[in-house]
């Protein structure tokens with residue numbers, strides 16, 4: 001195993017791995033002064049975008065947000081404690097080019113794997129938290145991703161904490177073959193035990209939540225929220241078009257159609273998320 | 288044999304489908320239909336079967352044999368209502384204390400408009416959760432293709448057995464090759480890398496047993512399975528339920 005061989009690049013905002021705090025890492029921020037919004041195609045000041053949690057000030061399009069920015073957005077100041085930060089992906093099958101891809105993903109995202117886990121307070125409510133990182137191989141689920149999420153649910157079960165999870169994933173990671181598919185069963189088992197023990201799990205599905213993550217812990221929460229216009233599906237639109245060879249109805253697989261079809265509870269824009277999560281956590285507090 | 292040969296054998300048109308296994312192994316079988324929510328999915332077959340003195344619930348992905356039947360069964364690719372029918376019958380099995388035997392043979396859960404609109408992801412997710420804690424023994428037998436989440440949706444089991452030419456993969460070799468190398472023609476290479484054969488997967492502790500195909504003499508395979516399933520049931524029914532569930536959880540928990 002080559003676990004930990006590629007040292008995670010030190011984020012200079014993080015004093016140590018163990019005592020990691022929830023300051024935003026300004027890594028995914030475009031260095032250019034302006035960004036073209038993929039929603040309205042208008043040019044917006046990058047600084048305005050950052051101040052607005054990466055939501056376009058013109059059209060309200062929710063652009064992708066990195067893990068640290070997201071944690072900063074919802075956590076009470078200095079409340080996030082990261083767990084298992086050092087766990088990084090290995091190449092269990094010896095898959096061609098995978099080690100290089102892992103290293104590139106670490107550099108691109110400045111995360112060691114596609115999920116960040118820990119504990120947090122949100123509006124004074126304690127919770128276990130996982131946040132998936134779309135910039136790490138499109139948030140794909142490898143064995144470490146599954147292991148960290150499983151450990152988090154087991155920890156929350158033991159401590160009687162609720163779990164808040166932000167999903168963003170292209171699905172199971174093919175470079176780890178069946179070992180990554182098995183993480184769907186493993187995480188689902190942990191969610192089930194947590195749920196049977198009376199634990200409260202709130203998921204916020206963000207763009208994109210697809211494949212094996214949709215078909216496991218994303219859809220297993222007690223309350224499922226989603227960001228506006230997020231792609232949430234089992235099979236992506238391109239795969240479906242290739243399979244059935246016809247044009248898809250507009251909006252298929254988007255958060256709004258999932259709400260209409262009864263698969264999510266609510267669409268919550270970023271600026272309302274902290275309040276919404278805090279309210280739901282309060283409603284399910286046991287003390 | 289290379290991985291690609293196993294894949295070709297698993298997909299061969301003349302390979303026995305689930306219906307032959309059910310007929311060849313069980314002493315009687317009564318099919319039960321419908322998910323009680325939306326419809327009845329012919330790609331997913333389920334019902335009550337008798338094996339000697341004991342009754343079991345059988346769930347199977349059925350590809351069909353004739354061209355017409357294959358089309359009617361959507362080539363074994365189930366919709367959400369198929370996974371929901373499977374879960375309904377598994378919960379019924381739990382209620383009446385019947386072990387669950389599943390036969391997996393699918394290229395994958397169906398990718399289409401209706402499947403998305405009716406929650407393919409939610410249907411599979413729900414099966415994964417519920418199967419993990421189903422309070423009866425569960426055995427999954429891979430008889431042909433084991434396509435990703437669509438296969439796993441009926442395969443969270445105490446044991447996974449694989450026919451010697453069956454495969455089980457996170458993605459089809461063609462899909463993997465076209466995503467990674469933009470070249471579906473490199474599927475053979477992808478099949479090798481994905482470690483999808485019965486032998487690979489017993490090495491990786493994903494599967495517990497490889498079942499011989501007796502060089503195409505499947506009657507022998509059915510006879511073997513009849514005995515083996517009987518022993519599996521007898522053995523697992525000795526184990527207290529809580530221990531059975533702990534062992535099932537640990538089987539998946541240890542894969543990292």
Ligand SMILES: [Zn+2]
Nearest residue numbers: 037040056059
């Ligand atoms: Zn915009």
